[in-house]
Amino acid sequence: MEWGRAxxxxxxxxxxxxxxxxxxxxxxLFSVGMAGVxxxxxxxxxxxxxxxxxxxxxxxxxxxxxxxADTFADPVPHAMVITGIVVAVSAAAFALALAxxxxxxxxxASFEDEEAAx
Amino acid sequence: xSALWQADNLPVWLxxxxxxxxxxxxxxxxxxxxxxxxxxxxANGVLALVTVFFVMEVGVLRQxxxxxxxxxxxxxxxxxxxxxxxxxxxxxxxxxxxxxxIYFTQVVVDSARSSLxxxxxxxxxxxxxxxxxxxxxxxxxxxxxxxxxAAVALAVLSGKTRAMIAGLRYLIAAVAGSLAYLMGxxxxxxxxxxxxxxxxxxxxxxxxxxxxxxxLMLGGLLVKTAVFPLHFWLPPAxxxxxxxxxxxxxxxxxxxxxxxxxxxxxxxxxxxxTFMAGQMVGVLGACAVVWGSFQALRQERLKLVVAHSxxxxxxxxxxxxxxxxxxxxAVAGGFEWAPLAWSGAVYQVLAHGFAKAAFxxxxxxxxxxxxxDHKASMLNxxxxxxxxxxAIGLAGVSLIGLPPSGGFLAKWMLLSAIISSGQWWWVPFxxxxxxxxxxxxxxxxxxxxxPSQHEAELKSVPRGLQVCALLLAxxxxxxxxxxxxxxxxxxxTSTFGEVVRAGAPVNSGEVGP
Numbered sequence: 001m002e003w004g005r006a007x008x009x010x011x012x013x014x015x016x017x018x019x020x021x022x023x024x025x026x027x028x029l030f031s032v033g034m035a036g037v038x039x040x041x042x043x044x045x046x047x048x049x050x051x052x053x054x055x056x057x058x059x060x061x062x063x064x065x066x067x068x069a070d071t072f073a074d075p076v077p078h079a080m081v082i083t084g085i086v087v088a089v090s091a092a093a094f095a096l097a098l099a100x101x102x103x104x105x106x107x108x109a110s111f112e113d114e115e116a117a118x
Numbered sequence: 119x120s121a122l123w124q125a126d127n128l129p130v131w132l133x134x135x136x137x138x139x140x141x142x143x144x145x146x147x148x149x150x151x152x153x154x155x156x157x158x159x160x161a162n163g164v165l166a167l168v169t170v171f172f173v174m175e176v177g178v179l180r181q182x183x184x185x186x187x188x189x190x191x192x193x194x195x196x197x198x199x200x201x202x203x204x205x206x207x208x209x210x211x212x213x214x215x216x217x218x219x220i221y222f223t224q225v226v227v228d229s230a231r232s233s234l235x236x237x238x239x240x241x242x243x244x245x246x247x248x249x250x251x252x253x254x255x256x257x258x259x260x261x262x263x264x265x266x267x268a269a270v271a272l273a274v275l276s277g278k279t280r281a282m283i284a285g286l287r288y289l290i291a292a293v294a295g296s297l298a299y300l301m302g303x304x305x306x307x308x309x310x311x312x313x314x315x316x317x318x319x320x321x322x323x324x325x326x327x328x329x330x331x332x333x334l335m336l337g338g339l340l341v342k343t344a345v346f347p348l349h350f351w352l353p354p355a356x357x358x359x360x361x362x363x364x365x366x367x368x369x370x371x372x373x374x375x376x377x378x379x380x381x382x383x384x385x386x387x388x389x390x391x392t393f394m395a396g397q398m399v400g401v402l403g404a405c406a407v408v409w410g411s412f413q414a415l416r417q418e419r420l421k422l423v424v425a426h427s428x429x430x431x432x433x434x435x436x437x438x439x440x441x442x443x444x445x446x447x448a449v450a451g452g453f454e455w456a457p458l459a460w461s462g463a464v465y466q467v468l469a470h471g472f473a474k475a476a477f478x479x480x481x482x483x484x485x486x487x488x489x490x491d492h493k494a495s496m497l498n499x500x501x502x503x504x505x506x507x508x509a510i511g512l513a514g515v516s517l518i519g520l521p522p523s524g525g526f527l528a529k530w531m532l533l534s535a536i537i538s539s540g541q542w543w544w545v546p547f548x549x550x551x552x553x554x555x556x557x558x559x560x561x562x563x564x565x566x567x568x569p570s571q572h573e574a575e576l577k578s579v580p581r582g583l584q585v586c587a588l589l590l591a592x593x594x595x596x597x598x599x600x601x602x603x604x605x606x607x608x609x610x611t612s613t614f615g616e617v618v619r620a621g622a623p624v625n626s627g628e629v630g631p
Contacts, residue, residue, distance in 0.1 A: 064308040
């Protein structure tokens with residue numbers, strides 16, 4: 001497994017399996033979220049789905065920070081996660097505001113009858 | 119203090135100036151925003167000219183911000199390709215800004231809301247400059263998000279329900295796309311430990327992780343560039359926005375992510391690409407050309423015709439990738455079609471940028487005069503709005519690729535590159551695409567020349583709006599003439615005219631096994 005320069009075997013009690021768990025969970029979250037983004041019709045479900053995708057990505061970023069476990073955790077992925085969270089929060093807030101506005105004006109909450117409305 | 123004004127700081131100023139403008143405009147009262155916004159746009163134009171002259175004189179400029187070299191710091195890189203994109207953004211953006219100033223003073227829906235166009239547009243501009251200069255995968259993610267959020271905010275500016283639903287769809291697609299990109303960046307960082315594109319290109323090794331990462335990044339960027347079949351969000355979002363916004367979205371925002379794909383494909387991805395990967399991207403582009411043109415032919419509303427036509431014209435850009443990706447076993451040297459393919463694709467970016475912006479602005483004039491954008495409102499326009507009809511005609515000529523226009527040059531170069539590379543299977547797509555484009559352009563022009571029985575009274579449209587549309591349309595024709603200069607400028611780009619050898623480290627395209 002070409003997992004960066006993280007050493008195979010035990011690194012301060014953590015093994016490759018630990019990495020594997022993180023990786024498996026984050027790819028599962030990513031895939032579930034992506035499926036939700038494309039398959040759900042409801043605004044709120046779609047927005048939540050993007051948050052799940054985000055959770056998968058950020059979990060992966062946090063877990064690769066431990067690649068050089070002999071010394072310190074790598075701070076760069078942490079900085080990336082912080083930035084990513086800020087961006088994701090503002091995008092989600094924007095999406096929720098739009099969805100709420102559409103709901104108030106048309107009482108629609110999903111993309112279902114989009115063509116019918118035109 | 120004097121260090122601030124050194125020419126080496128040019129890349130930083132390119133990002134800081136529009137950001138500063140956006141903040142100032144946000145703080146100003148609504149009635150001052152229009153004039154100030156135009157002045158900032160003009161200042162951006164001056165900055166872009168300085169940039170182009172600088173790149174012509176000095177060549178590639180790499181700036182390490184704060185003197186911290188990567189991997190600790192982050193670097194900005196300015197080369198011929200970025201200078202050209204900055205110049206296109208400045209010219210198209212400048213004309214669109216003037217149009218927007220006149221348009222928003224004329225069509226006052228809600229002046230507090232419509233004046234928000236200015237800070238958002240300047241943020242978008244700053245994001246685009248950041249994108250053209252970033253030399254770091256994570257910075258690219260951040261500017262892509264800045265561009266995405268500003269673009270969606272601009273698209274919903276009209277406050278119409280249709281625009282908001284389209285905007286929400288656009289936003290969700292954009293967020294999902296950039297998260298997929300970030301997932302890929304995380305995997306690449308995990309296996310190399312750096313984010314700087316140059317450093318990563320040295321360290322990246324082929325393998326499953328790299329391949330998955332490239333697929334995720336490419337997938338995310340393809341969603342944002344609206345490549346078939348991931349273009350579903352584009353037509354509603356682009357057709358429901360205000361005319362200056364539609365022009366910005368299709369002329370500039372789509373090209374931004376294309377720029378990123380081009381840069382990463384040629385500078386980073388080579389190590390794990392295969393000949394088939396290039397072919398697959400090419401197939402998506404070819405399908406986009408046919409499907410987008412077909413949809414454009416079927417639309418009843420002019421804005422939707424133009425929006426679907428963007429899907430098709432973006433498709434042409436992706437024919438570049440199969441042409442510059444050669445199998446690992448290819449004999450070294452003799453890729454004389456590669457510079458041609460490169461220039462063709464870059465010309466397609468320029469030609470589509472000018473022509474599509476002109477088209478959207480002209481249709482904005484039409485909507486203002488007639489009150490709707492149904493095809494029938496084009497009837498007998500040639501006598502009633504001659505300048506706008508002429509603008510639509512010229513933009514159409516460039517989209518179809520008739521000589522002597524920028525679009526002709528782009529398609530001619532792409533076609534010659536396709537033929538001399540031996541990948542003849544792309545030829546029918548280019549030709550059929552042009553034919554179908556001619557179909558929908560002439561369909562609009564035919565109506566313009568047709569007499570109509572019951573003519574509704576036209577509302578008066580400020581001359582300035584019509585002049586802006588015409589200027590861009592004339593630009594779409596005129597850019598064909600300085601071709602030699604453009605190619606000279608592009609040659610400063612390190613990867614210009616090179617092929618990507620599948621599976622080989624980048625920049626070894628000419629060395630061979």
